[in-house]
Amino acid sequence: xxxxxxxxxxxxxxxxxxxxxxxxxxxxxxxxxxxxxxxxxxxxxxxxxxxxxxxxxxxxxxxxxxxxxxxxxxxxxxxxxxxxxxxxxxxxxxxxxxxxxxxxxxxxxxxxxxxxxxxxxxxxxxxxxxxxxxxxxxxxxxxxxxxxxxxxxxxxxxxxxxxxxxxxxxxxxxxxxxxxxxxxxxxxxxxxxxxxxxxxxxxxxxxxxxxxxxxxxxxxxxxxxxxxxxxxxxxxxxxxxxxxxxxxxxxxxxxxxxxxxxxxxxxxx
Numbered sequence: 001x002x003x004x005x006x007x008x009x010x011x012x013x014x015x016x017x018x019x020x021x022x023x024x025x026x027x028x029x030x031x032x033x034x035x036x037x038x039x040x041x042x043x044x045x046x047x048x049x050x051x052x053x054x055x056x057x058x059x060x061x062x063x064x065x066x067x068x069x070x071x072x073x074x075x076x077x078x079x080x081x082x083x084x085x086x087x088x089x090x091x092x093x094x095x096x097x098x099x100x101x102x103x104x105x106x107x108x109x110x111x112x113x114x115x116x117x118x119x120x121x122x123x124x125x126x127x128x129x130x131x132x133x134x135x136x137x138x139x140x141x142x143x144x145x146x147x148x149x150x151x152x153x154x155x156x157x158x159x160x161x162x163x164x165x166x167x168x169x170x171x172x173x174x175x176x177x178x179x180x181x182x183x184x185x186x187x188x189x190x191x192x193x194x195x196x197x198x199x200x201x202x203x204x205x206x207x208x209x210x211x212x213x214x215x216x217x218x219x220x221x222x223x224x225x226x227x228x229x230x231x232x233x234x235x236x237x238x239x240x241x242x243x244x245x246x247x248x249x250x251x252x253x254x255x256x257x258x259x260x261x262x263x264x265x266x267x268x269x
Contacts, residue, residue: 039079039236041067042089042098046180048204049260050104051083059083062260063102066122069252073243077236085178087153090115093230100236106156106223116231120241120248121224123257123265127157128215130197132187138194140217142168147193150175150183157196160221184211196220200261 043051043063051061059081071079082098092098093115104125107117131138138144141164151158153176165172175192177183184205186192197215205211229237247253254264 036078037076039077039100040098041079041081042092042101043067043081043083043103044086044089045083046178047086047103048201048208049262051102062123062256063104065256065260066247066253067102069247069256070240070243073246074239077239086155087178090154090228093228096230099229099233100240101228104225105228106221106225108156108159110159111228114231116229116233116237117226118229118237118240118244119226120244121226122244122253123225123261125156125221125223125225126198126219126265127160127196127221127223128199128219129217130187130195130202130213130215131193132190133212133214135190135193135214138216141220144172144194145170146172148173148175148191150177150186150192150195152176152178156221156223161196164220181209184209184213188212200263203262 043059045051045053045059047061047063049061051059051063054060064081067079067081071077079100082092084092086103089098089101089103090111093101104123105111105117106125111117129138129141129144138147149161149172151161151174158174158176161172161174164170165174177186183192183195187195188211197213199215202211202213202215205213227237227240244253248266253266257263257265
């Protein structure tokens with residue numbers, strides 16, 4: 001009788017162990033199916049109102065807050081920012097040190113050949129000739145003939161003015177720089193004649209750094225802005241598009257544009 005009781009007890013213990021193992025296995029599967037994927041977002045710190053360090057030492061701006069809003073919409077992803085010089089963003093994406101670029105990326109042929117743009121734009125980017133307020137000689141791009149212009153390497157501003165300079169024989173000298181403070185000072189002290197920038201950037205620099213900048217002439221380029229990813233990141237790209245469409249319908253994109261850019265630059269979507 002004792003033997004029978006003993007073997008019965010062993011059977012119950014084995015049965016409970018099997019149930020416990022099965023439950024743990026299910027939990028493991030459920031855990032793996034809801035695993036959150038970390039997305040490293042490459043961005044900068046020197047683009048006023050777009051991606052910059054505020055007075056409290058925090059990374060913020062239009063692109064940063066757009067990404068944060070997208071992050072809230074996509075529970076399967078966790079977006080983490082990694083800051084660097086603008087000129088290093090494309091190489092970092094190509095070598096997969098980052099997964100996505102958020103830095104007002106406009107479409108150009110070179111970028112399209114190597115990378116993937118998401119399909120849903122999140123604002124337009126109006127490039128204009130920007131000069132020192134005391135300059136009375138430059139009123140449009142045609143007045144830049146023989147002048148000194150500063151742009152950031154690999155930016156759409158650089159691509160545009162390089163092509164325009166060559167096509168229209170402007171004879172302008174193009175300087176390349178990444179130090180925002182230095183470029184502001186060069187323009188203010190007339191060491192360069194113009195930069196290719198945006199109205200919201202000029203407004204920010206005037207308010208924050210007494211830059212004395214003025215935008216003149218017609219809009220040179222009114223490009224739509226996208227996120228940039230590697231070509232194999234189609235799933236992530238599609239999910240970002242879904243989130244952006246929801247944010248536009250909810251009015252979040254318009255509100256963020258008005259807050260950070262001074263106007264609703266989503267109106268031409």
